[in-house]
Amino acid sequence: MDPRTSAQDVMRCDLCETAVVQMHCDTCLVNLCKACVGEHFSADLSKPHAIVDFNDRKSTPLYPGCKFHNKQQCTMYCNQCGISVCTKCLASDQHLGHKLSEILQVVDEKKEKILKEQTELNEIIYPTYQDIASDVQNRMSQLEKEYGDLSTAITKHGEDWHREIDKLVQKLKAEVDEMKNTQLQTLQKHLDEINKTMSDIKDEIHSIDLTEDSNNISKLFSITINVERYRNLPQKILPSLPKFVPGRINEELGKIFGTLSPSTLTLDKHGYSMKTIQKSPEAGSSPPVKQLLDEPETVTTIDIGYVYLYNVTCLSDEEIWTSGDGKTMKLYSINQGSLLKSITTKSGNSPYDIAVTKIGDLVYIDNSDRTLNIVKNAKIEEVIRLQNWKPQGVCSTSSGDLLVIMYSNDNIQTKVVRYSGSTEKQTIQFDDQGKPLYSSGGNFKYITENKNLDICVSDNIARAIVVVNQAGKLRFRYTGHTPAQKNKPFSPRGITTDSQSHILTADDYNDCVHIIDQEGQFLRYIDCGLSVPRGLCTDTNDNLFVAQFRKQEVKKIKYLQ
Structure with missing residues (x-):
């Protein structure tokens, strides 16, 4: 197990790797024991080593090196050029008349801005996105319910149509039965009249048969047969059946039954607001998504x-x-x-x-x-x-x-x-x-x-x-x-x-x-x-x-x- 990184051991000196850390070089970011401090100094005399107690590490700022003057540290910041500058830069005419600030002041302002943005991310923006995600999930659940209600409404409307169609079918069938019974009754009455006439004809024929076999002349003269009556045949009754003409089933049926309006998804990037009061649109605008x-x-x-x-x-x-x-x-x-x-x-x-x-x-x-x-x-x-x-x-x-x-x-x-x-x-x-x-x-x-x-x-x-x-x-x-x-x-x-x-x-x-x-x-x-x-x-x-x-x-x- 490496004693420098083991969680079960104390921090060790980066040079001797055995002694417990007591000191720290803020310049080189090296952990040291007291015995190794001198060795660390002599290893690189070009740097102004900032040795501090280990518990006070990072208390000494690590100034950036100058890009133009080797081994020079930048303690100032040129606001006009937007770069860090060293004492040699200041001695030159390059930044003459420019507004300068101490680099530590610029760092403090930067840290303050970063801290403010971090706070906004942690306390405002991220919770707002959590609320937005929850809102979208709720909308999805609500959408499921509302589409379910829509399907139920369509089904119910269909059932209503089925009931109305069943009523219409029964009504038409009842009309058919009524027409059939009326025509059958008429034909039955006509049949009864024909059967009565046929019975009368049989009686006439029987009467003639009896007379023909008789020698009684008087009886023969007394018979009167109305053949002319029977020559006038009854009218022929021809029933005509009603025709069922089904309504045409086409695309118009959908319009009669009901239609769906188009569904839409509207993008409204101003639909959400932060959890705390933000700047109004007049004060600032979001960076564009498209260029x-x-x-x-x-x-x-x-x-x-x-x-x-x-x-x-x-x-x-x-x-x-x-x-x-x-x-x-x-x-x-x-x-x-x-x-x-x-x-x-x-x-x-x-x-x-x-x-x-x-x-x-x-x-x-x-x-x-x-x-x-x-x-x-x-x-x-x-x-x-x-x-x-x-x-x-x-x-x-x-x-x-x-x-x-x-x-x-x-x-x-x-x-x-x-x-x-x-x-x-x-x-x-x-x-x-x-x-x-x-x-x-x-x-x-x-x-x-x-x-x-x-x-x-x-x-x-x-x-x-x-x-x-x-x-x-x-x-x-x-x-x-x-x-x-x-x-x-x-x-x-x-x-x-x-x-x-x-x-x-x-x-x-x-x-x-x-x-x-x-x-x-x-x-x-x-x-x-x-x-x-x-x-x-x-x-x-x-x-x-x-x-x-x-x-x-x-x-x-x-x-x-």
Whole structure:
């Protein structure tokens, strides 16, 4: 057994390996007995050995060696260069005028930061992840129960159908029996009448037989036979059987029985919060999971049949809804580029804006009709009809609400209204100083909700992106980045966000898309040969779809790694 590492032995000197450790060199990190201290000193005279009692080890700092001056220790730290420096470095002109700190002070600050981060990891972050894991497990258990309840409901509905079908079968069979009995009774009565006539005929024949054998002339003259009566044969009764025409069993039966709405898994990275109070989104943001590509690339181009193309919104990662200058909204396959479905507006007006709800229903703005409409199972339902306002833009939120931007009849006021169904829940119109958040007038404005629940409006007249938080408090205005692609005035149109809480807006004057972060800082442009971009949307994989106003096409662009 090695006496230096055995748990059953005391610590031994690293030099003689026999004597009990009494001293420690903080410079070389060597354990020593008192007898070996001198030998350790003489072994390397180039170092200032710091010999301390073993129990006080690590009390003397081990300064880093200088990278530029051999055998020199660094006791200072250059904040501007971000490196440790020795006395010779300080004597040179290399760090002249730089802000310097004692390296021990920098170490203490570093230790304090590490300790604070360790405390946060131990006391906040790790317990929070434990809670999240427990929450996910609970959701899975709840999902099992709810799917079980769903299956039970379907089974019960099936049993109800079986009972109704059994009732229907018994009813039809009873009607068959009733028809059969009615016809049999009629035929039996007819048979009885025929049998009675046959009996009368037999009597007539018997009477004739008796007369023929008689010599009584009087009796012969007295017989009268009504043969004519029997020559008129009875009517033939032909019963006609009812026909059973079974209803056609096809795919419509599933719709009659009942259908399932699509299931969804929504990624909401802001759904959890730390166990203790954290900084608000205004104070800081999480590092991005995905990085922007150096060169965005066009994945595919889809030809759309409009003279002027205004809007695009994602139904799924495979399908997009589009609208333009006509009264028809069109659903296209992204991969095949083919038209899948068309919906004509109820009034025949062109839709101002379109969006897809959380459960996949299409909603559209009818500005001329002052209505917000929803398409359910190919049927159009009016959700909201305004009186003194006209709707401009709409988006669906993560909570299932609808945000509608609208302007007054006199074109003076503009506001954002949150609706739950047809119920108004919130109005956003003024900042803290009572000034309007949005420009007046009915020019195009687009709206979307960011992942951090900020509400983002593209205000073309104001040439700005206006961002407020969930409560409606102004966070910032983005007024473009100079120089733009063509160095023309910023002209924001369509707006969307992605999983990283980036805000993307179309700039139709400069034929590009601006990307800014959730704090309003410009990140980059997307060009990709765009021509007058208008409507924007992103799918769950952060692909960008751009509706080009005059080119009659939608471009799918990859811009994140």
